[in-house]
Amino acid sequence: MxxxxxxxxxxxxxxxxxxxxxxxxxxxxxxxxxxxxxxxxxxxxxxxxxxxxxxxxxxxxxxxxxxxxxxxxxxxxxxxxxxxxxxxxxxxxxxxxxxxxxxxxxxxxxxxxxxxxxxxxxxxxxxxxxxxxxxxxxxxxxxxxTNLFRRVLCPVTGDPAAKLEALRSLTEEASIGSVTFLCFSDNVDPISLADSLNGIGLKGGVIMAEGTPRKEIVAAAEKTDASIIMLDAGAEMGMALSIVADSEFPALVLKHP
Missing domain, CATH: 3.40.50.620 (HUPs)
Structure with missing residues (x-):
């Protein structure tokens, strides 16, 4: 990448x-x-x-x-x-x-x-x-x-496939410590998501969000001491624009060429 x-x-x-x-x-x-x-x-x-x-x-x-x-x-x-x-x-x-x-x-x-x-x-x-x-x-x-990806926060509103693929690629190029998925949809299976993380050799967890995306993401980033927030502009354009504009955390914004 x-x-x-x-x-x-x-x-x-x-x-x-x-x-x-x-x-x-x-x-x-x-x-x-x-x-x-x-x-x-x-x-x-x-x-x-x-x-x-x-x-x-x-x-x-x-x-x-x-x-x-x-x-x-x-x-x-x-x-x-x-x-x-x-x-x-x-x-x-x-x-x-x-x-x-x-x-x-x-x-x-x-x-x-x-x-x-x-x-x-x-x-x-x-x-x-x-x-x-x-x-x-x-x-x-x-x-x-070298520790930019030590704690990655991944907000998810739908299919997490793009973020999982990016994380898989990143494991070959950067040192990833832990990954936290913050889910905004009941359609995301937390157990399956955690298993997918383990499948690519990463540790982490899944949190189910309870409030509005911007507030929840910033709060979760602060709570987990996130070093970077990973956003998928293809699926979460509004969220990506809002978080990059309002938060002080570095962000990796994924696109779909």
Whole structure:
């Protein structure tokens, strides 16, 4: 899931967040992208040094220090962020788009919502909370990144097949600690779901929700100390938009190309 990553930056995140995209999986290629807003009449040449600095930082962190052998390149484009990010992700056949989320009202927040709605690529949304957690030291950063999937919360309103398949793939690329399914439908059999988790070698449990999705999901994430929330935009579009917009937990939003 994480071999060919498009990392879209607006330069507002912690610099320590960059290497996360090369640690969490079996990454082979990272494309750094910055989209220059068409309404922002700034010379693109002013952004080029920052992009190349970011690439040099990645090369040093991932290849020199960790000997990962990851290749990186830089893309600097004018346009509307959400549309351009999706377009180049499809052009490059990116397996994952990574963005740092900002609350609605700014271009970065709007771009994230646009990607959830209309882009057919899995999306990893890192939050300000996760940036703060990482921005302590290099040791803390690496520990955070390698444990990004230590406690996964999976809300479910219907068929959990997409999440189970994603979890199966993730077991080959990342270290997953435990998984909690939060079910909003009586049609989901908790025993069968728990057995499916055990079948792919994961431990965890199933919780039956009692209230509204947004409130229940945030409460469950806090109670289980979730490190990330996994959402299926194909089956749960409204839920995905709401949780990414309102919570401070990182989210992996699954799409169906």
């Amino acid at each position: 994480f071999e060919n990553i498009l990392y879209a930056t607006d330069f507002s995140e912690s610099p320590f967040m960059l290497p996360c995209v090369g640690i969490i999986g079996k990454t082979k290629k990272i494309h750094l992208l910055h989209v220059i807003d068409e309404q922002n009449h700034i010379d693109p040449a002013l952004f080029e040094p920052r992009m190349h600095e970011a690439r040099d930082f990645l090369d040093e962190e991932l290849n020199i220090e960790r000997n990962r052998g990851i290749s990186t390149d830089v893309h600097l484009l004018p346009g509307v962020a959400g549309r351009e990010i999706c377009s180049i992700a499809e052009k490059l056949d990116a397996s994952l788009i990574v963005v740092n989320y900002h609350k609605p009202g700014g271009p970065a927040g709007s771009a994230t919502m646009e990607l959830i709605r209309n882009c057919r690529r899995d999306l990893l949304v890192m939050t300000l909370l996760s940036s703060k957690a990482v921005d302590q030291s290099k040791m803390a950063m690496e520990a955070y990144c």
